[in-house]
Every structure is written in C-alpha cells, then in structure tokens.
Amino acid sequence: MQPYTALIVYSLIIGIGATIFMDIYAIVNRTFFKIPSLDYRLLGRWIGHFKEGVFAHTSIMQAKPVKGERIIGWIAHYLIGITFAFLLLLIWGTGWAYHPTLLPALLIGILTTVAPFFMMQPAFGFGIAASKTPKPATARLRSLMTHTIYGIGLYIAGLLLHLFI
Template sequence: MDGVVIFILVVGVGSTIVLDLWAWLVAKTTGMAGTDWGVVGRWLLDIPKGRLVLDSHPDRSAPGGREKTVGWLFHYLVGLAYAMLILLVWGVDYIADPQVMPVFWVGVVISSLAGLLILMPGLGGGVLGRKLPNQAVIIVYVIIAHIAFAAGQYAFANLVASF
C-alpha cells in the first residue's frame, strides 16, 4: 500500500509540475498564457450556486486568494487523480514496470479531452474552445501541454520503479 501512495504522490505531483513548467515556458517564449487557476477556482466555487459556466459570474474582477487557492488545489488534485487512474485501470503491477500506453491514454487522451470538453466549456470557451477566436491554436496547445504532462507521468513512474 505504501508503494501505491508513493506512486500517486510522486507521479501526480511531479507530472503536474512538469505541466506547469511547460505552461510557464510557453508563456515566456510565446506570450500565450496558460490556464489561470484562479479563474478555475472561481468557476468551481460557483458550481454549487448553480452557475455551471463561468461567463454567468457577475464579478469580472481578478480572482482573489480563495479562488486561486481552490484552483491550484484542484489542479494538483486532478494530477493525483490521473496517477490513481493509471493504477485503477492498469493495476498496481504498473508501479514496478511502467509502460508508455497507460500514460498516453490517461496523460494525453483523457486529460486533453477533460480540458476541452469539461474545463473549457465551464470557463466559457465552449466545447473544444469553439467560442474562442483561436480555437485551433488552443486545441493544439492543450494537446502538446498534455503530451508534456504524460511525459512527466512516465518519467516519474520510472523514477518510482527504480526505487
């Protein structure tokens, strides 16, 4: 059981840090901002109030500390959940022998689809970002960012397996 917890923590947090570093690098080199986790926090805090789409939020000010905290916690909890999903679907034997396909399916396919089909619409961008002026660019950005996330999952899974 300790190995499972260690795997989930190391792979979940480590790969999410890789994703954040990738987003930071893209923002610094291209000026294209990544996800604003404070805005995500605002969206999440509005869901219990019946506002499922952020564009219905009456407050247009910058997200505050509580919203940022909720957004960032959610971001890292999702990273942990994806690490857990790998083990739930492929079994705990994956810890000793990481393979590429599970992180491809979880880290690229599932996480990209979640972003494009749940998070993006919730933030007001529409399904697959259809309401955004640069929809194709956003889709490519999401997929490449999640390739970096999956690479982080695989690298950290191999790190755990080496111990």
C-alpha cells in the same frame, strides 16, 4: 506495502510529479515563447461558484471573483493531476510503477484532454473544445500538447518513483 496504500501513495507521487512537469512546460512556454497557459485562478473561480449552484458561466472571466480563487485553482490543478495518475494505476495496476512504460502514460495524458474540451471549456463559456474562443484550433492544439506533456510527465515520474521502490 498494502495494495490500496500503494495505489494511493504512488498516485500522489506520480500525479504530483507529472503535474510539476506540466507546470515546468507552461513556464518554458510563457518565458521563451510568450505562450500563456490557463490561469488557475479561473479554475478556482469556477469551483468557488459551485457552492452557489453555478456550474457554467457565460464568461468565467466576467464572473464574480471568489475569495481564495487562486489557491483553490492551484490545489484543484494538483488534485486533478493526482486523480489522473490514480486512473493510470487503476487501469494498468500498481505494477506499472515498478516497470513504467511510455504508452499507457501517453494514452492517459492524451485522453485527459477530454476534460477541458468537454467539461471545463464549455463551463468557462469558451464552448466545446474552445469553439467560442478567437482561435479554437490554436486552443485545441495547446490543450492537446499540454496534456501530452502531462502524459510524458506521468512516465518520467513513474521512472523516478521506480528508482526508490
């Protein structure tokens, strides 16, 4: 396989796998511990307002709903997961997929917490690192835990991919 093709294909497989792993974690949290996760409909609403030139909201929950926001949000969620897997392979090389190690995957997972803390949460009206939410420390910890789980998912998806390449 050509190097660029491998980068794209492995990013797709690892990114989708890691995102599924993160989604399973969210389902377990919601089902057994009654801990809610981000409603990706809100991500879709945020993205849906881009065409109007609106990139930040006082409260995304009060913003006008956008047609298809749930599907837009879920597609974006998986594209973001694929993009971060691409970043992992860009930094460590596609050779990482042949010999996956936990540390690079965990580092990428934890570092991806920067996106919600400094981009999504402020744009949603939740403040930097959820500072305007009722329980900022809880929101921060949950984001960090979820993105750490994503990092573990990168590693597991890499291990699974390794079995087939």
